[in-house]
Amino acid sequence: MTTHEQGQAKRSHADWLLFVVGFVLFSALGFWGTPALLYAEKPQPFQFSHKVHMEQVSEGCKSCHSFREDGSFTGIPSMDKCKECHSDSPQGDTPEEKIFVEQYLNKNKPVDWRVYAKQPPCVFFSHAAHTENAGLDCAKCHGDHGKSESLRPYQYNRLTGYSRDIWGWNILGLGGPPKRMKMDSCADCHRENGVRDACFVCHK
Amino acid sequence: MSLADRYSAGEHRFGMVIDVDKCTGCGACTVACMSENNVGVLFDETDKLRSITWMRVYQIDNGRPFPETQVAFFPRPCLHCEGSHGQHTPCVSVCPATATDYDEHTGIVSQIPTRCIGCRYCVGACPYHARYFNWFDTPWPSGLERPLNPAVAPRMRGVVEKCTFCYHRFQRAKNKAFLSGGKVEEMDYQTACTEACPSGAITFGDLRNPNHKVAQLAASPEAFRLLERLGTNNKVYYRTSREWVRRKADNYLQDEKTGQVAASQGGGH
Numbered sequence: 001m002t003t004h005e006q007g008q009a010k011r012s013h014a015d016w017l018l019f020v021v022g023f024v025l026f027s028a029l030g031f032w033g034t035p036a037l038l039y040a041e042k043p044q045p046f047q048f049s050h051k052v053h054m055e056q057v058s059e060g061c062k063s064c065h066s067f068r069e070d071g072s073f074t075g076i077p078s079m080d081k082c083k084e085c086h087s088d089s090p091q092g093d094t095p096e097e098k099i100f101v102e103q104y105l106n107k108n109k110p111v112d113w114r115v116y117a118k119q120p121p122c123v124f125f126s127h128a129a130h131t132e133n134a135g136l137d138c139a140k141c142h143g144d145h146g147k148s149e150s151l152r153p154y155q156y157n158r159l160t161g162y163s164r165d166i167w168g169w170n171i172l173g174l175g176g177p178p179k180r181m182k183m184d185s186c187a188d189c190h191r192e193n194g195v196r197d198a199c200f201v202c203h204k
Numbered sequence: 205m206s207l208a209d210r211y212s213a214g215e216h217r218f219g220m221v222i223d224v225d226k227c228t229g230c231g232a233c234t235v236a237c238m239s240e241n242n243v244g245v246l247f248d249e250t251d252k253l254r255s256i257t258w259m260r261v262y263q264i265d266n267g268r269p270f271p272e273t274q275v276a277f278f279p280r281p282c283l284h285c286e287g288s289h290g291q292h293t294p295c296v297s298v299c300p301a302t303a304t305d306y307d308e309h310t311g312i313v314s315q316i317p318t319r320c321i322g323c324r325y326c327v328g329a330c331p332y333h334a335r336y337f338n339w340f341d342t343p344w345p346s347g348l349e350r351p352l353n354p355a356v357a358p359r360m361r362g363v364v365e366k367c368t369f370c371y372h373r374f375q376r377a378k379n380k381a382f383l384s385g386g387k388v389e390e391m392d393y394q395t396a397c398t399e400a401c402p403s404g405a406i407t408f409g410d411l412r413n414p415n416h417k418v419a420q421l422a423a424s425p426e427a428f429r430l431l432e433r434l435g436t437n438n439k440v441y442y443r444t445s446r447e448w449v450r451r452k453a454d455n456y457l458q459d460e461k462t463g464q465v466a467a468s469q470g471g472g473h
Contacts, residue, residue, distance in 0.1 A: 071379030122318040122357040124375055128382040198307045200314040200371050204357050 073127035114154035124204040143178030217311040219411040219439030221421040226405035229277035236400030244342030256336040258367040282334040282367035283438035295326035320363040370395040
């Protein structure tokens with residue numbers, strides 16, 4: 001009997017248990033430890049409820065997130081937009097609104113919101129092409145963010161500085177918008193709808 | 205062969221006509237281009253082998269002694285070659301990373317620095333020296349990174365970059381057209397160098413649209429292209445009424461006539 005065969009014969013239940021425990025332990029470490037190592041969290045300046053605002057406005061998302069005349073998208077609304085409804089004194093009784101009015105609105109200081117969907121600088125994205133020309137809903141890529149009652153934590157990649165929403169919340173890189181906003185999600189949709197996929201369509 | 209037939213099918217064929225007789229060599233186009241496209245100033249800009257100028261002004265002269273000396277200036281952006289037998293752009297055909305492609309819709313040769321692996325085959329393939337390699341990270345002096353153009357991604361060390369005909373301006377013009385429901389008009393999409401030229405030597409537009417000034421100028425018998433006989437079939441035309449300037453634009457034999465190529469080139473053969 002060779003040494004090799006002896007080793008096989010001696011493999012006991014304890015060996016298998018050790019293997020399973022080790023496998024589970026390191027998989028768990030990979031799945032939960034990697035994101036914790038890779039991503040850092042920044043708080044939003046204060047909480048904001050899209051739901052409350054959507055109840056007040058008449059035109060949905062477009063009421064605040066609108067286009068300029070030249071076709072560019074305003075993105076996060078400016079303080080002037082907030083002032084169309086908000087005044088010097090809070091309208092509700094939430095502590096969040098108090099922070100907004102006292103620390104930002106009265107000082108005319110723009111709120112430095114962290115933008116979940118902000119793409120890397122090499123990406124060109126046209127909101128006009130998607131919502132105006134193709135007639136897509138905002139929710140197609142942003143999910144039900146417009147119905148959310150609070151802002152989830154903003155996480156960013158420690159190495160690249162990009163929002164976690166770009167690689168996606170699944171560490172394996174699975175899923176699509178709004179959980180993941182990578183180039184293949186864009187390309188998949190473009191291919192399905194017969195939209196050109198030359199580099200300069202989405203890159204700059 | 206008519207101007208439109210020189211290029212393959214596609215909605216636009218953006219191109220340029222540069223009037224060599226109007227160009228004073230001031231370099232305003234170069235400066236406007238650098239500012240528009242986030243091209244920085246390196247530590248040693250006297251090293252012209254390693255400095256980056258998407259739009260470079262070349263000076264030529266007729267080689268005669270004073271007082272017969274004459275000079276002419278050739279502003280040289282990327283010429284956005286299509287090739288004369290189907291789409292065969294010199295730089296695109298050699299890129300192993302597909303970091304550059306020929307857009308069949310606009311006729312613009314793209315360059316995606318984030319995809320570039322820095323092998324520099326394209327730099328060698330380009331007959332016009334229009335491609336530049338980033339030998340260094342641009343040393344933006346403190347604060348100077350702030351007025352960067354957000355519509356153009358800054359590049360890093362180790363990748364190739366080049367003129368894109370200010371493609372971001374086309375994107376911007378399209379956005380406006382999407383909102384108004386109209387079309388991209390001639391003046392909606394103009395490159396930074398065209399706008400900056402104080403003597404109006406540069407005309408930019410769609411060579412496929414007969415109403416665009418550029419299409420009319422490029423069809424003129426005084427228009428010619430650089431190194432036409434290479435078959436690059438590019439989209440940047442030059443115009444001059446001086447025969448010696450035209451002779452310098454390609455390698456002509458002494459008894460050879462100029463202006464024979466444009467008439468016969470293009471399409472499949």
